[in-house]
Amino acid sequence: MAENASNDIVYYVLISASQKNELASIRHWNNVKMGTEGNQIWLKDLNYVQIHSLEIKSLSQKSFFYAKGAKLFLLNSLLPDRNIPSLLWTSIDRALPVRLPLLNHNYFGISESVELRLVADDQERQTVAMITDLNVLNRYITGAPSVRLEKLSWTILDQQKVLLFGTPQLPIQGEVFWQKKEFLLPAGYDFDLFSLTDELNHAINSQHDAWIIWSADNSCFLVPKNDVQILSLSSFRLSVASL
Amino acid sequence: MSTIGRSFATHYFWPVYFKYSISTQSIYTMEAYFLNMIQNLRQQEEIMLYVNLLNTFPEEEQEVIRFLETEYQNETLSYPYQAPEFDAEAALWAATTIYRAAQLILYRENKETELNLLFPDFSKDITPAAVLSADLTLRFIADLLVQLTAIDSEDPLIELLERLLNTWHYSALYHTVDPEVLNFKGIQESPCVLQLYSDRIIRFKKIALAQHPACKDTVRASLGIFAEDFWKNYKIETT
Numbered sequence: 001m002a003e004n005a006s007n008d009i010v011y012y013v014l015i016s017a018s019q020k021n022e023l024a025s026i027r028h029w030n031n032v033k034m035g036t037e038g039n040q041i042w043l044k045d046l047n048y049v050q051i052h053s054l055e056i057k058s059l060s061q062k063s064f065f066y067a068k069g070a071k072l073f074l075l076n077s078l079l080p081d082r083n084i085p086s087l088l089w090t091s092i093d094r095a096l097p098v099r100l101p102l103l104n105h106n107y108f109g110i111s112e113s114v115e116l117r118l119v120a121d122d123q124e125r126q127t128v129a130m131i132t133d134l135n136v137l138n139r140y141i142t143g144a145p146s147v148r149l150e151k152l153s154w155t156i157l158d159q160q161k162v163l164l165f166g167t168p169q170l171p172i173q174g175e176v177f178w179q180k181k182e183f184l185l186p187a188g189y190d191f192d193l194f195s196l197t198d199e200l201n202h203a204i205n206s207q208h209d210a211w212i213i214w215s216a217d218n219s220c221f222l223v224p225k226n227d228v229q230i231l232s233l234s235s236f237r238l239s240v241a242s243l
Numbered sequence: 244m245s246t247i248g249r250s251f252a253t254h255y256f257w258p259v260y261f262k263y264s265i266s267t268q269s270i271y272t273m274e275a276y277f278l279n280m281i282q283n284l285r286q287q288e289e290i291m292l293y294v295n296l297l298n299t300f301p302e303e304e305q306e307v308i309r310f311l312e313t314e315y316q317n318e319t320l321s322y323p324y325q326a327p328e329f330d331a332e333a334a335l336w337a338a339t340t341i342y343r344a345a346q347l348i349l350y351r352e353n354k355e356t357e358l359n360l361l362f363p364d365f366s367k368d369i370t371p372a373a374v375l376s377a378d379l380t381l382r383f384i385a386d387l388l389v390q391l392t393a394i395d396s397e398d399p400l401i402e403l404l405e406r407l408l409n410t411w412h413y414s415a416l417y418h419t420v421d422p423e424v425l426n427f428k429g430i431q432e433s434p435c436v437l438q439l440y441s442d443r444i445i446r447f448k449k450i451a452l453a454q455h456p457a458c459k460d461t462v463r464a465s466l467g468i469f470a471e472d473f474w475k476n477y478k479i480e481t482t
Contacts, residue, residue, distance in 0.1 A: 143323050143434065145465030146442040147473050168469045234320035 011051045012065040012072055012084075013043040019062075020096070025055045027096050034095040035087030042085060043092070051075075114193060116200070117218055121190035125178040130164045131213070132174030134240070137162055140172045141236050152231040155223060159243060163213070165228055175216075182208060186216045278306045280345065281338050284383060285314055292349050297361060299339060307338050311379050318379070324435040326375065333373035336365050337381040337414075340407070344387050347400055355399050362403055369410070369426075371433035378414045385418035416443040416452070427457035441465050445474060453477065 015022075017039040026032065029050060035042045044067075050056060051064060064075035071080035134156070141149070152166040164170060177184035180191075181201045191197060204212050210222040229235060277299045284290050299307075311334040319326035343361050367373065384404055391401050408415035412425050413436065430440050441461040444452045453462045463470075470477045 143438065145323075145438060145445070146321075147445050147465060148467075148469075168472060171467070232321055233323060237320050 009048070010044065010067045011046040011048070011075075012067060013046060013051075013056065013059075014063045014065065015041050015043070015059055016061060017041055019059060022059050023092070023096055025058075026050075027093050027098075029092060032092045033089040034092045035085070035089045036095075037085055037087055042087060044089065114196070116196075117192050118185065118189040118214065118216065119192045120188060122188075123190070125187070126167065127169060127176040127187050128165065128167055128179045129177040129184050129211075129213075130169050130172075130174040131157065131161055131177070132164065132172055134160050134162055136172050136174065137164070137170075137236070138240070140170055141233060144170070144233070146233075149231050149233065153228045154231040154236075155227045155229065156239060156243070157223070163223060163228070164231065166231075177213065182210070182212055184211055184213045186214070189216065275303050275306065277303050277338075277342055278310065280342055281307050281380060282310060284341070284380060285310075288383075290345050290383075292346060297343050297346055299342065304335055304339075308335055311335075311338065311376070314379055315376060319375075322375070322435055323438045324433075326435050327370070327372035327433055330370065330372040330376040332367060333365060334376040334379055337377035337379065337411075341380045341383055341387070344384065344400065344404060348387065348390055348394070358399060358403055362407065364410075369429040371429055371436040374411070374413050374429045374436055375439075377411055381411050381414035382417075384408060385415055388418060413440055413443070416440075416447050416449060420452075422451045422455050425455075425457075427455075431457055437461055438465075448474060448476075450476070 017036065020041060023034075023041075023043075029046075031045055031047070032050070033044050035044070046056070056062070065072040065081065066075060067073075067084060068080075070084055072082050072084055073079065074081045148168075148170060151168075152164055152170070154162055154164050156162050164174075169176065176187045178187055179185075181197055182205055183197065183201065185191070191200075201212070204220070205222065209226070210224045211228070212220055212222055214220045276293050276296055280290055308331045312329050312331065315329045315334070340362060347358075347361075365373070365377070385408070388401060388404055388408075391398055391404070405418075408418055409420055409424055410426070412420045413430060430436050437458065438461065441458050442465065443449075444458060444462055445465060452458060466473050466477060
């Protein structure tokens with residue numbers, strides 16, 4: 001949304017240098033610039049919303065100013081308080097660098113492990129696979145238009161379950177999955193530690209020749225990619241007959 | 244036997260490669276031309292033309308029926324619902340028709356008036372079984388028509404075959420048929436044939452037939468909410 005044109009007043013905040021650590025919570029505001037003057041810290045270019053935000057209000061000691069001409073006015077005051085300080089302004093994320101803990105080379109916690117689990121995830125994603133019952137598929141497929149089957153491939157998981165692959169999915173009941181690398185995760189779920197997906201994919205499926213199907217109960221199994229065949233009515237009938 | 248190699252541009256779905264061969268052998272040495280031609284057509288999708296020999300022999304016809312029945316059983320595996328039983332008469336009639344039509348591409352010793360005698364109409368009702376059994380070979384007629392038109396666009400055989408395709412329009416969906424004159428009785432009787440018919444409408448994107456009252460609902464049900472994915476202009480042209 002466009003910013004309100006009447007609210008283009010530039011606000012300044014003055015705090016003492018000892019409060020520097022309290023600024024961590026606003027470090028991500030990339031419009032804000034910061035300058036240091038003695039043992040005082042100036043923040044400038046804040047907008048109306050930011051001035052009234054919880055992050056700013058929770059700073060323990062601060063003075064608010066607004067700029068008009070070359071003067072700074074105390075907030076809610078019509079009298080100029082001081083000139084705009086001429087400082088070296090830097091953007092706040094550069095002025096407050098993040099310090100990461102050093103790597104401890106003597107730490108040998110290799111026996112530790114992480115627990116993998118799925119968590120509910122509200123991002124909308126295209127489902128690409130479905131596990132359904134052989135009988136459910138049988139009921140639909142015998143009268144299915146060929147155009148719905150052409151883009152799908154399938155494999156039989158055990159005597160009762162089938163895995164259907166491709167979009168658009170068939171209008172039948174089943175568990176649906178979305179694809180992440182070579183994982184098929186149940187729709188509506190993602191890994192708790194999602195950034196480990198690549199490592200995990202490599203650890204479980206180093207040959208990259210299988211799909212890893214991760215069930216909602218946190219178990220998984222592999223389906224070789226070569227076993228997934230084009231779905232057609234004749235392929236279905238012949239496969240079922242040979243079961 | 245010498246072969247004049249002529250390859251024509253082929254098209255999607257049923258490419259038929261035409262090889263014109265001239266046999267130097269006597270027509271009286273009993274070679275199963277008819278059976279060979281039908282087998283070649285079904286398996287390689289190409290036809291061999293020998294010396295003008297329009298008649299077929301009863302023993303050979305039985306062989307052709309047996310062959311087509313096996314082919315039919317294989318095809319019914321991919322037919323939806325319960326496929327109708329094989330109709331031997333319709334299959335043989337269609338095979339004879341395409342055999343003669345193919346011979347006439349190259350050899351014309353008969354008068355034009357005799358054309359109708361060479362292509363008798365199918366004498367029985369067009370049942371769903373007849374539609375599917377005849378389609379085994381009749382589907383290649385549209386390709387023959389392309390060849391015939393290329394050779395002589397005013398050939399009376401073209402008109403004859405087009406009339407035939409209007410009756411057996413399930414086999415003619417690749418070709419253009421006139422939706423006004425079509426009879427859907429044999430199609431609508433069986434859900435299997437109706438579904439196959441609408442699959443072909445979708446495959447060849449025949450919008451005039453997709454709007455035909457006989458198959459409008461089936462086509463729409465087949466596309467469902469994914470009409471946009473399967474047939475880009477379907478919605479635009481039907482609304």
